[in-house]
Amino acid sequence: MRRVLVSTCLFAAACMAQVKGESPDGGGEDAGSCARIRCGDGRECRDGRCIPIEGSDSGAPGLDAGETDAANPDRCADPARECEARQAEDCVSACGTAGTRSCSAQCTWGECVAEEEECNGADDDCDGDADEDFECVQREVAACETDCGSEGTRTCDPRCSLGECVAPAEVCNGLDDDCDGVVDDGFPLTITSSFAADSDEWRLNGNAYRNAASGWIVLTDAVDGQTGSLILARPLLANAFVASFSVWIGGGDGADGLVFGVFDVDGPEALGGGGGGMGAFGLAGYGVELDTYENPDVDPNANHVSLYDTGATDELATAADVPPLRCSCWLPVRVELDLGRFIVTVDGEQVLDAAVPDFEPYEAYLGFTAATGGANDVHAIDDVTITFDDQGCR
Structure with a gap:
């Protein structure tokens, strides 16, 4: 065998x-x-x-073991094989992005091969850089210089292209950060004064004084030949604001009136001519007068509101039909300035809407003036509020 x-x-x-x-x-x-x-x-x-x-x-x-069948090349002989020959599958690359790996002829998995770089903010090809084949990294924000010289930002868009340089918000720094042509705008300013106590925010000139017992400002008493003013201690840009205040006129025989002025002067000691000049005439700038005395050949009556070029003493507009000014009561008044346009409201009634020709904003001292002449009245001011949209950085 x-x-x-x-x-x-x-x-x-x-x-x-x-x-x-x-x-x-x-x-x-x-x-x-x-x-x-x-x-x-x-x-x-x-x-x-x-x-x-x-x-x-x-x-x-x-x-x-490890060889393939020529008649069926996608199969391996070893039952302990990792994969089938020529098989491929998705995988996670070494840098955490999506990739693919293939089965070798020995039925073992090859390395995970990272995908080509795409515009997605990720390092797809595992070379240490994201979106390096494009202009920028998707949604990345970079610093840039704006047209007005401030430091802005530009953002990489979804297609990995750089967007425009965007100016920053305005900062209180003496510069035009937001490139709108105005320095330090957008900071509101509100000045509120009740005159319950002495304040360095205002200057009293001439015959003006604070009535400590009553808590208001008296520009003139009912005495002939007085002139007084109340002027803000600091200048502000006269471009746009809203001023509201209360006036008291009366107690005498009627003269001469009171002015809210936007004066182009050198300081808060401003005080103009007496009598019909109401303490304002002769001071450069513009003023809204509450006139209680009729000057012949000049005034329409003894109760009117006018807009004046106070330096040139030129009347620009007049409203003759207005609420009584000498009411011996606190009368609310509102004056709005918007780039040369003056809108005046007395006791809730709009009485004047007039524009200054060729107006250009200027550094102004805001305030109140009054005067008496051969006739007189008490002229008093209280509860002043002045609001600017963009003077808060001054």
């Missing part, structure tokens, strides 16, 4: 040789493991041999 030697089957022919008791390499060895054998179609591995499956006469050579 012949001894049958069985070795690891590398090919179907080798298995057939073993069945005949022959060694494919000319020697004898123990039976091979079926874990390393893959027989062709129509055969199966038993005890290290490729045996025809009952009812089948077809076959294909077996395969060693």
Whole structure:
């Protein structure tokens, strides 16, 4: 009886040789493991041999571990394989982005290969830079210089293109940060004075004084030949504001009146001519007069409101039909300036809307003046509020 030697089957022919008791390499060895054998179609591995499956006469050579079947190249012989040959799948790259990996001919996974760079703010290709193939990193914000010289910002858009340089918000720094042509605008300023106590915010000139007992400012008493003024201690840009205040006129025989002025003068000590000049005439600037004395050939009556160029003493507009000014009561008045346009309201009634020709904003001292002449009245001021939209940085 012949001894049958069985070795690891590398090919179907080798298995057939073993069945005949022959060694494919000319020697004898123990039976091979079926874990390393893959027989062709129509055969199966038993005890290290490729045996025809009952009812089948077809076959294909077996395969060693790690080799592929030529008839079915996407499969590997080793049952412990990681993957199928030529297989690919999604993976996470070393830098955390999406990638792909492929199965090698030895049925093991290759490295995860990062994708090409895209415009998404991420380092897709794992080279340490995001969006480096584009103009900028998506949605990244960078500093830039604006047209007016301030430091602005520009944002990288969704297509990785740089946007325009956007000016910053205005800052109180003496510069035009937001490039609107105005320095330090957009900071509101409200001045409120009830005169309950002495204040350095205002200057009293001439016959004017604070009535400590009553808590208001008296510009003139009912005494002939007095002139007085109340002027803000600091200048402000006369471009746009709203001033509201209360006036008291009466107690005498009616003269001469009171002016709210926007004076283009050198300081808060401003005081103009007496009598019909109402303490304002002769001071450069503009004024709204509450006139209670009729000067012949000049005034329409003894109860009117006018807009004057106080320096040139030119009347620019007049309202003759107005509420009584000498009521010996506190009368609310509102004056709005908007780039040369004066709107005046007395006791809730708008009485004047007039514009100054060729008006240019200027540094002005705001305040009140009054005077008496050969006739007189008490002229008093209280509860002053002046609001600017953009003078808060001064």
